[in-house]
Amino acid sequence: MTTRALNAADRGRGPYLWRFTPLQRTLHAFVIVSFFGLVLTGLPLHFSSAPWAQGLVSGLGGVRAAGLIHRACAIITFGYFFVHLGSLVVLARRSGWKRLLWGPDSMMPQTKDLRDIIQMFKWFLGRGSRPKFERFSYMEKFDYLAVFWGVAIIGFSGLLLWFPELFSRFLPGWAFNVATIVHGDEALLALSFIFTIHFFNVHLRPEKFPIDLVIFTGRATSEYMEEEHPLEHARVAQAGGLEGLVAPAVSRTVYLWSMTLGFASLALGVTIIALVIWALLH
Amino acid sequence: MRGMVCLACGILAVWVLGAESTDAQAVPVVRCENCHGERDFFTGGDSTLFVPAEIFSTTAHSGLTCTACHRGFEAGFPHSTESKVVSCQTCHEQEGVDWASSIHAPNATLRGDAPMCVDCHGIHEVFRASDRQSPTYALNVASLCGRCHADPSVIGSYFATADKAQARTAVAQYFETVHGHALTVAGLTVSATCNDCHRAHKVLPADSAESSVNRRNIPQTCGACHEGIVEVYEASAHGAAQQNGSANGTGHSAPVCVDCHSAHGIVRADEPVWHLGVVEECGTCHEELYQTYLETYHGKVTRLGSTLAATCSDCHTPHNMRSADDPSSSVNSAHLVETCGSCHQAANANFVQYRPHADPRQGDRYPVLHWTWLFMTSLLIGVMVFFGIHTVLWVTRLTIDHVRAGKAGTPS
Numbered sequence: 256m257t258t259r260a261l262n263a264a265d266r267g268r269g270p271y272l273w274r275f276t277p278l279q280r281t282l283h284a285f286v287i288v289s290f291f292g293l294v295l296t297g298l299p300l301h302f303s304s305a306p307w308a309q310g311l312v313s314g315l316g317g318v319r320a321a322g323l324i325h326r327a328c329a330i331i332t333f334g335y336f337f338v339h340l341g342s343l344v345v346l347a348r349r350s351g352w353k354r355l356l357w358g359p360d361s362m363m364p365q366t367k368d369l370r371d372i373i374q375m376f377k378w379f380l381g382r383g384s385r386p387k388f389e390r391f392s393y394m395e396k397f398d399y400l401a402v403f404w405g406v407a408i409i410g411f412s413g414l415l416l417w418f419p420e421l422f423s424r425f426l427p428g429w430a431f432n433v434a435t436i437v438h439g440d441e442a443l444l445a446l447s448f449i450f451t452i453h454f455f456n457v458h459l460r461p462e463k464f465p466i467d468l469v470i471f472t473g474r475a476t477s478e479y480m481e482e483e484h485p486l487e488h489a490r491v492a493q494a495g496g497l498e499g500l501v502a503p504a505v506s507r508t509v510y511l512w513s514m515t516l517g518f519a520s521l522a523l524g525v526t527i528i529a530l531v532i533w534a535l536l537h
Numbered sequence: 538m539r540g541m542v543c544l545a546c547g548i549l550a551v552w553v554l555g556a557e558s559t560d561a562q563a564v565p566v567v568r569c570e571n572c573h574g575e576r577d578f579f580t581g582g583d584s585t586l587f588v589p590a591e592i593f594s595t596t597a598h599s600g601l602t603c604t605a606c607h608r609g610f611e612a613g614f615p616h617s618t619e620s621k622v623v624s625c626q627t628c629h630e631q632e633g634v635d636w637a638s639s640i641h642a643p644n645a646t647l648r649g650d651a652p653m654c655v656d657c658h659g660i661h662e663v664f665r666a667s668d669r670q671s672p673t674y675a676l677n678v679a680s681l682c683g684r685c686h687a688d689p690s691v692i693g694s695y696f697a698t699a700d701k702a703q704a705r706t707a708v709a710q711y712f713e714t715v716h717g718h719a720l721t722v723a724g725l726t727v728s729a730t731c732n733d734c735h736r737a738h739k740v741l742p743a744d745s746a747e748s749s750v751n752r753r754n755i756p757q758t759c760g761a762c763h764e765g766i767v768e769v770y771e772a773s774a775h776g777a778a779q780q781n782g783s784a785n786g787t788g789h790s791a792p793v794c795v796d797c798h799s800a801h802g803i804v805r806a807d808e809p810v811w812h813l814g815v816v817e818e819c820g821t822c823h824e825e826l827y828q829t830y831l832e833t834y835h836g837k838v839t840r841l842g843s844t845l846a847a848t849c850s851d852c853h854t855p856h857n858m859r860s861a862d863d864p865s866s867s868v869n870s871a872h873l874v875e876t877c878g879s880c881h882q883a884a885n886a887n888f889v890q891y892r893p894h895a896d897p898r899q900g901d902r903y904p905v906l907h908w909t910w911l912f913m914t915s916l917l918i919g920v921m922v923f924f925g926i927h928t929v930l931w932v933t934r935l936t937i938d939h940v941r942a943g944k945a946g947t948p949s
Contacts, residue, residue, distance in 0.1 A: 300841065301837075308841060309842065313842075379930035379931060379933070379934045381934070419881065423885055428891030429892055432891060435834060436906065441913065451924075456928075
C-alpha cells in the first residue's frame with residue numbers, strides 16, 4: 256500500500272496544475288478568519304443561555320470586546336466582499352459577462368447542475384455513474400452562492416442592528432426585530448452548513464479525508480483534477496491550455512501554513528458545532 | 538428618629554434626676570460608694586456588687602442616684618441583702634411597653650436567651666445611642682444584634698427552618714452590602730442599621746401585622762430614609778396593587794421594596810450584579826416579558842454581563858412603573874421617543890416601533906416577525922436536511938463500493 260498524502264490535492268500522478276489565483280486564496284483565508292471571529296463572538300449572543308456562553312465571552316475579553324471583534328470582523332467581511340465584486344468586474348471585462356455568468360466555469364447555477372444533482376442521487380442509489388463536474392460542482396456553487404447571499408443578508412441586517420438610529424430615519428422600528436431574527440438564524444444556517452456539509456464535501460469525505468488544501472496552496476495534481484473536475488480538465492486539455500496551468504510543487508512554508516490554518520479551522524469548526532448541539536440540547 | 542428618642546430619654550433622665558434630688562429619702566451616690574466602691578469589700582463575694590463611681594460618672598445616668606434604679610434601698614446601710622428587680626420602664630416607659638410587645642420579650646421570659654434592656658444597653662455603663670461608646674451607637678448596632686443573630690447556636694434554635702433562611706445570613710449579608718458598607722466602610726452613620734428597619738424595642742417578625750418589616754409596612758419603613766421614593770412607588774402599578782392587596786396570576790402579591798432590593802443583601806443599583814439580578818427579580822412575576830426580553834439584544838447582552846443595554850427599570854423606570862395604557866407611563870406611546878431616547882439619542886417615531894418584547898412564535902400578534910421566523914427556520918431545516926441526506930447517502934455509497942471492491946479482491 257502506497258503512502259497516501261495528507262493533502263488530498265497532493266495525491267495521484269501528474270504535474271501540479273493551478274486551480275485558484277493568489278487573490279482567491281487570500282480572500283478565502285480572510286473569509287475563514289473573519290467568519291470565525293464573527294461566529295465566536297456572535298454565537299454566545301445567539302445562545303446567551305447556553306452553559307458555555309458566559310465563559311466564551313469572558314475568554315474573548317468580555318461583552319464589549321466581543322462586540323468590537325464582531326464589528327471588526329464585519330468590516331473585514333465587507334472588505335473581502337467588495338474586493339471580490341471588483342475582481343468579478345475585472346474578470347467580466349477580460350472574458351465578457353456572458354462567459355462569467357453562463358460559461359462552463361461560471362459560478363451561476365445552470366441546468367447542468369440540476370442534472371448533476373439528479374445523477375448524483377442516482378449514483379448514491381446505485382443506478383448510474385458518478386456525474387462529471389466542470390470547474391465548479393453544484394456543491395461548490397452552493398457554497399459560493401450561500402456565502403454571497405449570506406454576506407448580503409447577514410451583512411445588511413447586521414448594519415441595521417449596528418446603526419439602528421441611522422436606519423430608523425427611513426425604516427420602521429420593527430425592521431430591527433426582523434433583522435435580529437434574520438441575522439441570527441441566517442448566521443446559524445451558515446455556520447451549521449459550513450462546519451458540517453462544507454467540511455464533509457471538501458475535506459472529510461473518504462476520497463479526500465482528512466483535508467484538501469487546494470484552496471490554500473492553489474494547486475492540485477493532474478489526477479486530482481481529472482477525478483474532481485473531469486469536464487474542466489478535458490476542456491482545458493482540448494484547448495491546449497494545460498501547459499500554461501502547470502505549477503511548481505508547493506513550498507514548505509506555504510504547505511505548513513496551509514496545514515495549520517486548515518486543520519485549526521476544521522478543529523474549531525467541529526468544536527463550534529459541538530457547542531451549538533450542546534446549546535440546543537440544554 | 539433615633540435622635541428624638543435619645544433626646545426624650547435625656548429629658549426624662551433630667552426630669553427624674555430633678556424629682557429624685559428633691560426627695561428627702563434619696564441616698565446620694567457617694568454613700569453607696571463607701572461600700573460598693575471598695576473592691577476589697579466584696580472579696581470572695583459577688584463581684585457585680587463592686588460599682589465604683591467612676592464607671593458611672595460618664596454615663597447617660599450619671600446624674601442619677603443608685604436608688605433611682607435600685608428602689609427599696611433608700612434607707613441606706615445596713616440594708617436587705619435580698620436582690621430587688623430593677624425596672625428601667627419606671628423611667629423609660631414607652632421603650633418598656635414596646636419591648637414587652639416585641640418578639641424578644643416572650644423569649645426572654647420563657648427561654649431566657651433573648652435580650653432584655655441590660656443585654657443591649659449595659660448595666661451601669663449605660664450610654665446614649667448617640668455616644669460612640671454605646672453598643673447601641675449606629676456603628677455598633679449590627680455587631681450588637683449579631684452577638685445573637687450571627688451566633689450559630691441562636692440561629693440553629695430560632696431560625697433553623699427553610700422559611701427563615703434569610704434570617705440565618707442576615708447579619709453577614711448586611712455587612713457585605715450597601716447599608717453595612719456605608720456604615721462600616723464609609724462611616725455614614727445615617728445609613729440604616731438593624732434597628733432602623735426592625736425598630737430598637739418593638740422588634741417583631743415580618744409575619745406580624747404590626748411589624749415594621751411586614752410587607753404592608755415596608756414602603757413606609759424604607760421611606761423613612763429614602764424620601765420621595767415611597768410616594769412615587771405608591772402611585773405606581775406596583776404600589777396600587779400592593780395597597781389593594783391584589784395578587785397576580787402567579788400568586789405573588791405586588792412587590793414591595795425588599796422584593797426587588799432584598800432585605801439584607803441590598804446592592805447599589807449601579808453595580809453589575811444588580812443589573813442582571815433585577816431582570817430575574819421582575820421575571821419571577823412577569824414570566825412572559827422576562828422570556829421575550831431575553832430573546833432580544835438588550836436581554837442577551839445583559840445576560841452575558843453587559844451593563845450598558847437596557848434592563849426592565851431603564852424603560853419602565855425603577856419605581857414609577859405603570860401600564861403602557863396609562864398616559865403617564867414611561868412606556869406609553871406618548872413617551873416612547875423620550876424613553877428610548879435616554880439611550881438612543883436619535884430615537885424618533887420610527888425607531889420606537891421596535892418591539893422590545895416581541896415573540897415571533899405569536900403569529901397573531903407579530904405576523905411579519907412570525908413569517909420571517911418561519912421562513913428562516915424552514916430554510917435552515919430544509920438546507921440541513923437536504924444536504925444531510927446527501928452526505929449520508931454519499932458515505933453509504935462509498936462504503937458499499939468499498940466492501941464490494943474488497944470482496945472482489947481489488948486493492949483499495
